[in-house]
Amino acid sequence: MDFKLNSLYDNTKNIWNITIEGEIDIYNSSLLKEKLNALIQEHKTDLHINCDKLEYIDSTGLGSLVSVLKKVKQYNGNISLCQLKPNVAKVFKITELNKVFVIEGANND
Amino acid sequence: MTKSASGSNNDDIIELGLPVNPAYVSAARLTASSIANRMGFNIEDIEDIKAAVSEACTYLIKQNSQNRQSMFQIKFILKNKFLEIFISAKKDPSSTDSDEDGLGILMIEALMDDVDLTTPDDTSIQIIMHKKLR
Numbered sequence: 001m002d003f004k005l006n007s008l009y010d011n012t013k014n015i016w017n018i019t020i021e022g023e024i025d026i027y028n029s030s031l032l033k034e035k036l037n038a039l040i041q042e043h044k045t046d047l048h049i050n051c052d053k054l055e056y057i058d059s060t061g062l063g064s065l066v067s068v069l070k071k072v073k074q075y076n077g078n079i080s081l082c083q084l085k086p087n088v089a090k091v092f093k094i095t096e097l098n099k100v101f102v103i104e105g106a107n108n109d
Numbered sequence: 110m111t112k113s114a115s116g117s118n119n120d121d122i123i124e125l126g127l128p129v130n131p132a133y134v135s136a137a138r139l140t141a142s143s144i145a146n147r148m149g150f151n152i153e154d155i156e157d158i159k160a161a162v163s164e165a166c167t168y169l170i171k172q173n174s175q176n177r178q179s180m181f182q183i184k185f186i187l188k189n190k191f192l193e194i195f196i197s198a199k200k201d202p203s204s205t206d207s208d209e210d211g212l213g214i215l216m217i218e219a220l221m222d223d224v225d226l227t228t229p230d231d232t233s234i235q236i237i238m239h240k241k242l243r
Binding site: 023058059060063091 | 138160163
């Protein structure tokens with residue numbers, strides 16, 4: 001299983017709109033980091049990630065997101081995630097990374 | 110559920126051996142999810158078991174980062190009221206790439222009912238975990 005990342009730079013809002021599909025684990029988490037780092041090199045803006053089709057993310061995937069967030073924070077940007085599946089929302093909650101990232105519209109109740 | 114998934118009164122045991130290679134962690138997840146589903150766990154618990162098995166494999170792979178030739182073993186014991194999982198691998202003494210942020214083990218502890226990380230001897234490492242059927 002792999003993941004697919006689509007990105008579209010929104011000129012008017014100055015924001016990266018990103019969708020991640022599939023599964024992120026130790027096999028591909030470094031590729032996720034590379035792809036996101038390439039985006040913020042192109043435009044130093046906020047990242048808005050739609051996780052509607054993200055089926056699974058593990059601790060190494062969370063590590064990649066945290067590493068990118070550190071760089072984004074350096075230029076006072078932010079990473080927001082929306083439409084998390086319940087199992088994905090749960091890993092953010094138990095690691096307390098839901099307090100580090102902006103989580104919108106999680107259906108985890 | 111008073112009998113095992115196969116209908117026998119004995120515990121069913123399923124063993125899986127995988128190369129210590131990140132490419133096969135997804136195979137461990139799929140197997141865990143299929144077994145948990147067959148035992149009658151609900152969807153949330155199946156996701157918990159799947160994620161915990163994945164994190165345990167990842168932890169052991171990180172302990173063996175220099176030693177991709179070796180294998181790790183996963184043993185699922187299907188009890189009447191719970192699932193017991195043993196995941197073990199050789200420990201590479203030269204490996205320094207461990208779970209430095211502690212996230213993986215923290216997640217396993219949050220997702221499962223009981224977790225035990227043991228080193229049966231100097232050269233191996235084992236994670237034992239339980240999830241109760243509700």
